[in-house]
Amino acid sequence: MSGLLKIGELAKQTGLSVRTLHYYDEIQLLVPSHRSESDHRLYSDRDIIRLQQILSLRQLGFSLSEIRNCLERPGYSLPQVIELHRHRLHEQISLSHTLLNRLNSIVKELETTQSVAVGNLIQTMETITMTTQYFTPEQQKVLDYRLREGEEEWQKILNGIRTEMNRNSALNSPSVRMLARRWLWSMKSFVQGDGEIYESLIKMYQREGNIATDWGMDSAAFDYILRAIFSMALGDVTNAAIPRHKIFTAQTQEVVRLGEIPIREINFDILGTECALLGILAEGKSIAARALTSVGVSYERVHPIVIKWLGTRPAPPEGTFPPTLPFAPRMKRVIELALDEAKQQEKSQIAPEHLLLAILEEYKEAPAPGGVATYILREELNMDLQALEQCLRVEIDSQSH
CATH class of the missing domain: 1.10.1780.10 (Clp, N-terminal domain)
Incomplete structure (x- = not known):
């Protein structure tokens, strides 16, 4: 059994934690081919090849259950995984260049006019949300389509928020409640029940702060709509409590x-x-x-x-x-x-x-x-x-x- 790696050695060489390898074993994603006499896990060359496939697919954004399905598919080989990984990396590089070009365009526009067209901000928002720091390439393509599809509705909501703010409308007024519901409907349409996209949006918000600023919405407007949503939700709870x-x-x-x-x-x-x-x-x-x-x-x-x-x-x-x-x-x-x-x-x-x-x-x-x-x-x-x-x-x- 020479050439077999113990779990600690494999963890050290790959940068993974022993706990992660234990978990992969528990869910039968990566079960070591051998055990020592003292029942320690021992990994073969074949196991290491499978681990390479798992890590590549993870970086591509696949869930663990999706990875298992891929690896159990007949004919799914390491060269295929590596080639797919290379293709995705080229896409990421292209997206980064696109974002840089759009940001450069906005800088020039600010230098000459001291303002930025909403359309340019929305385009930049699209590219920012497509960056692979938070979203997989598949998710980026989906988000690109949904952002373009909902661009007109987002602009109407933003204009409505500014109008109600200028009127000093009460948060519980019918017009503001309707705006809050339109915001939630649009967000629901944007996420469309995709739990992984929702989690990525939350991570981006937590790490990057007020992402609405990138959408052409100042912090005051964003705060206004969030308070309106809270007021609406509180009203829903109150109504639900009424016999x-x-x-x-x-x-x-x-x-x-x-x-x-x-x-x-x-x-x-x-x-x-x-x-x-x-x-x-x-x-x-x-x-x-x-x-x-x-x-x-x-x-x-x-x-x-x-x-x-x-x-x-x-x-x-x-x-x-x-x-x-x-x-x-x-x-x-x-x-x-x-x-x-x-x-x-x-x-x-x-x-x-x-x-x-x-x-x-x-x-x-x-x-x-x-x-x-x-x-x-x-x-x-x-x-x-x-x-x-x-x-x-x-x-x-x-x-x-």
Whole structure:
């Protein structure tokens, strides 16, 4: 067994810690081929080749589970890994040159005009976020696309923040709350549920400070929107603590109860706009239900579509579901709008028709319009949402006279 390396020797030669090598062994990513009589790990040349592949793939940004999948793939060889690594390094060098050129352009612009165009700042932001200090090349390509796709929306949000600041608008005002939600929607669209990108963004923020400054947003504007988000979140928590019987009529409480039943049946633990739509149709007696029925929308048509789009989650452990399911963020916004609708009609509580009007109103204001309810009505059932709103308002007016 000459030529075998003990774990301490391998750690010293590679710069890895013994603890890391132990962990690789525990998760069976790098299991040493041999053991000594005293059960010490011994690594062969073949093990060292596998370790080289692991380290190269790690530097390329692969997760440990992805690395295992790669190495278990037939025909995946060390030369392939090294060639891929070389290709990525060339990309990184190219990105660094691009960033340097853009920074040089901004310096020249500052020297001549004492200001910088927002477009140039956004371009520089794109390159900064693409640098490999925080993101893998694959993530950089994804971020480049998303930044370009969302450039117009970011600029609108920034302009809106400055407008509200100049007006000295209260953080809990409807216009500022909407800005805060647009910011969060845009961030959600930017991250799109990618946990690794989110972690990299957090690391960059922690190490580099106020990254929004690189986005053309001064620290005062950034602080304003963060305080608005906090105020909105605090309001959501407060609203969640209010008993539903205080903000909903008895009929609306029944709508929510009936809508929650099919959501629980597919093991979902949060109530979105689809819950309200199903509940209105299941209850069947409200003004909202009559308006939906008049255009051919029924519980029997909507229920299977909701199941199709949400799917069915695995059953949770017994006793883990809360007795009352919370509302999703979009549904909370609908409730805000429904309260506004009720107040405009001089009502103190939300009726089912206010909920349906709010669902249709929320569809208009969101950067990525609407929730599951409006998607089903518009895309699956080919409903004209504007005509539905007019029909609903006619029903409401007829009841009030």
